[in-house]
Amino acid sequence: MKINNRLSGIEEYHFKKIESFKNKLINEGKDILDLSIGDPDITTNKIIIDEFLKSVNIEGFNKYPPYDGIRELKVKIIEYYKERFNVNLKEEEVLILIGSKEGINNIIPAVCNIGDFIIVPNPCYQVYVTSPMLWGVNTYKLPIREKSSYLPELNKIPESIAKKSKMFIINYPNNPTGAEANDTFFKDIIKFCTDRDIILVNDSAYMEIVREGKVPISMLQFDKAKKSVEIGTFSKTFNMTGFRIGYAVGNSKVLKELLKVKSNVDSGQFLPIQYAAARALDILEIETSKNKKIYDARREKAKNILKAKNIEYYNSEATFYIWCKVPKGYSTTEFYEKLIWDYGIITTPGYSFGNLGNGYFRLSLTKDLKDIYKYLNKIEEF
Ligand SMILES: Cc1ncc(COP(=O)(O)O)c(C=O)c1O
Incomplete structure (x- = not known):
């Protein structure tokens, strides 16, 4: 065959x-x-489940949802970023995803051509490696080591690789190591990518799972020019893995391209799931x-x-x-x-x-x- x-x-x-x-x-x-x-x-909290069940009774619940997600959910995400991280987002800087795995996969063809390069950490959540393979994109696997607190050592990236890379995917707090990023690191990597015209993507799946008393941080706090994209999910924060709901926030040009890919591949997430996610943010x-x-x-x-x-x-x-x-x-x-x-x-x-x-x-x-x-x-x- x-x-x-x-x-x-x-x-x-x-x-x-x-x-x-x-x-x-x-x-x-x-x-x-x-x-x-x-x-x-x-x-999953009963309040979220009840919202899901209630939404199944709304007229039109069974219809195709908007391709970019419902406004109610986008507004809640905008409020979340403002209250939690003091980051201002516009509606075009938010896109609803069918879980973050979907977004990670689809952002690759949104940015890269066949044969392009993406920098990914090694070790990492393997979707950063397999999705580029599916799309015919090469990965440069940048070692992350315990002695550097599992943060990429940017000075170890050959300039020839950096120059030809279109995207850099990071993931903090990190799977599989549990490592966290700090302000300095985020500032450095944003500068590194901005200087080289690389789209930086932070997969923030575990952003809200930090030790009690610690304040979660978002990469967008350090990216005033909004050159980068952060991908988030309700899966771990709200124990909603099976619901399949997430979001991408940040650079509106990249999100527009991502929506082009998505709208040709999927037709959005079931409306009651999106309402349930919006309700979830009320009980964050x-x-x-x-x-x-x-x-x-x-x-x-x-x-x-x-x-x-x-x-x-x-x-x-x-x-x-x-x-x-x-x-x-x-x-x-x-x-x-x-x-x-x-x-x-x-x-x-x-x-x-x-x-x-x-x-x-x-x-x-x-x-x-x-x-x-x-x-x-x-x-x-x-
Ligand atoms: C780092 C990381 N990103 C993304 C995902 C996928 O999350 P979602 O359920 O939103 O697709 C996982 C799941 O384990 C993960 O570990």
């Missing part, structure tokens, strides 16, 4: 494989805890403070157990991930399998995030504290 040969370099989405494997183990009667995918176990404080408490407790517990087991980890305070080092004497795969067979814990092997993830594994703290305690405690000391 003559199929797209770019697909030959791409495997089935990693978590789809883990899901089949997990179901097989469960069918065989194995007692397991899945700490692999970042899909929160916390239920309640939801974020609840989530922070839950994840802070899980993170602290998990770190204490890992410490006791002599498993090294990056001491992060954001996202719900912990980026751990594979103990000496094991390959990444050997340890991944050992965690499953000996202790019933499914994790994500670090190489699923790129070759520099080799030697690491990621824990996703999206299960109950009791279970995290019970299963992690089964691990022997290394």
Whole structure:
């Protein structure tokens, strides 16, 4: 069969494989805890669900929504950016997405031609690598390392690569490491990209999942000229992964091109989901403070157990991930399998995030504290 040969370099989405494997183990009667995918176990607030149900009764709920999203939701996002980050957005600087994964994929052809270059971190959320492959775009995989707090070292990017790159994707707070960016870094990378005419995209999926007491930051706070784009999602902030709703904010020219791609590919998100998302922003404080408490407790517990087991980890305070080092004497795969067979814990092997993830594994703290305690405690000391 003559199929797209770019697909030959791409495997089935990693978590789809883990899901089949997990179901097989469960069918065989194995007692397991899945700490692999970042899909929160916390239920969606009833206020959001009720708004969704109420919206199903509005006349026209079943019609095609506006391609760029409903005005009510855009206005709520504009208010959110103003109140939270003191960033002023106009309506044309907001575009509603069918989840951030969709936006990350579609922004690539919005900006890049076949054969162009994008700079992405290594390790990273792999959609930054596979989507460019699907669109025939090359990636320059920029190492991010613990010694630099998992922030890109901009001076290590060859000028020849920087010159020909059209886009730079970053993701803070970071998956898989849990690292956070700071003001200085954001200012530096905005300048780096502005000087070289590179569209900077921050995937801010975990922006609201930081330690209690810390103030979340948005890249747009530092981009007065609005050259860049921030992609956000309701998935993690409001425990709405299955709803599939997100947004892109920032440079209106890029968003216009993104809308061109989207309006030719999809027809927007179901209206009641958009109303539910708008309602979610009304209860932002309640939801974020609840989530922070839950994840802070899980993170602290998990770190204490890992410490006791002599498993090294990056001491992060954001996202719900912990980026751990594979103990000496094991390959990444050997340890991944050992965690499953000996202790019933499914994790994500670090190489699923790129070759520099080799030697690491990621824990996703999206299960109950009791279970995290019970299963992690089964691990022997290394
Ligand atoms: C860094 C990052 N970006 C985007 C996504 C996708 O989020 P969404 O549900 O909005 O598509 C994920 C999901 O795990 C993620 O980790």
